[in-house]
Amino acid sequence: MTDFDLIKLRDFILAKTGIYIDDDKLFKIYKRKFEDFIQKQGFDDFSSFYNRLVFKKDEHLLQELINLTTVNETYFFREAYQFKTLVEEVLSELDGLRPPHESINILTAPSSSGEELYSIAIYIMEYAKEIFYKRDFVLVGIDIDSVMIQKARQGIFNQRSVSKIPPHLLQKYFIKEGNQYKIIDEIRKGLTFKVVNVMDFYAMKKLGRFDVIFSRNMLIYFDEKTRKEILATFHALLKPHGYLFLGHAEKVPVEMEIFKRVKKGESIIYQKA
Template sequence: MTLPTTNPAAGNQLTEAQFARVREWVYRRTGIHFGDNKRYFVDKRVTTCVREHGGDFNLWFASLRAGADERFAQQLVNELTVNETYFLREDHQFDSLVRTVMPRIAQARTAARDRSPIRILSLPCSTGEEPYSIALRLLSEWPGIETFDVEIVAADIDTRVLEHARRGEYGARSMHRVPPAVRTEFFERAGERHRVREDVREAIEFTTANLCDTDQMRSFRAFDVVFCRNVLIYFDEISSRRAAENLFGALRPGGFLFLGHSESMSRISPIFDPVRLPEGIAYQRPAIGATA
């Protein structure tokens, strides 16, 4: 997920007080803090929402705060989360998953005679390229996929991108790193676009989730691996710590967490152990009984 910078040449339509009220509401709802450099971006999208609901800011915001119609809140969240991604982004982490993490998990399952599915969470999943990338790498490169059941859950706060993800249709920009052999095996043509094969689409569960909503995140439990990339950089210290605690709760003891290349859990919370894998850094929820 990326948030664009402001256009300093453009005028603002919201008053300072209105901008402050919207910014506070968004922060409390999502954990994302919009600085003054995002003023034009916020203004443009808020005024779109206000215009579509009658044109009166005060009436619109009163309804938003009161929760009278959840569509108001969801529309604003959708407008303010701009998603940018593509298949096999930061693919060294998928290398880690296939070559190191999944074999370790499979070995531990075998030793414990545990036949439960290996569970992977992609949050935020944006338009679906990340969870589909996980599935494609496992299907094409991990031999254990023939032996172990794998469940992939993909979640995002933005309902529009989830609909895009469920359709699984992508243009050239999203597909530019997908090898031709993988395109042939796992995609079908849909006009000028490529669509993920139906059985792969149906194997992934897409759902809504707010990473900073602790009550909502309690439904995400017992994951072996979590990908949570390029979102914590938009949180302040308090929101980042809350998100870290929610990610900790989503993982099994011993489970692995992957963050974006510019993110470091070590600067946020000490509850995870950094793990140096052959392909890069990940973070691990300590196993039960582990000692420092």
């Protein structure tokens, strides 16, 4: 691949996903990744690959390219203080606001291989029992990476993924199978995972309305314009007084007055204004 080819492919990925690959990563990491990918897909040169991808709109090829590009770094109970805020502060508030027959809906975007959404489910079942047993919960995880979504649906994890889970909860909610840990069906079958691009506003709207959205450590991969577009989409998906949880290094720009910044417990989170 020439430098021009690399930049052209990067721009295409940016347009499709909103993910920007900086020059350093593009030439030091992704150049080899893309070259290997094109060869493994059976193309003799970049132009034939690009033609199939862009002009013939090969959806399978596009999905495989997206899967190659995305970053998936997660584990159970990551930044657990936010889950504590959810069960100790946010859920009790929402329980008082929502009609008794209404479910509490929670979205994780992106969900990667599912550890975050499963962590939320465990926290609710363990530490918000009163609300859990009197209300329905709808828990949905989305990701642009189809491989990660398939892993999330299977609910099978390695030792590293579960290393932060206290032993008593690991024994309670997982079945050990060799060196792997499978989450119990009671939880796995109650969660929904879908392949959705957060940049696709209409696909996002089809997901429904949510009381809480977790989007941690995703916005850092986008430019400022794209971040604001995604935040506006989250705002549209949130029910009145709903909450948005971001990663510790992320924030809603102060000029976006559609959210108000609030401190609950140990967490800084954002409420729909």
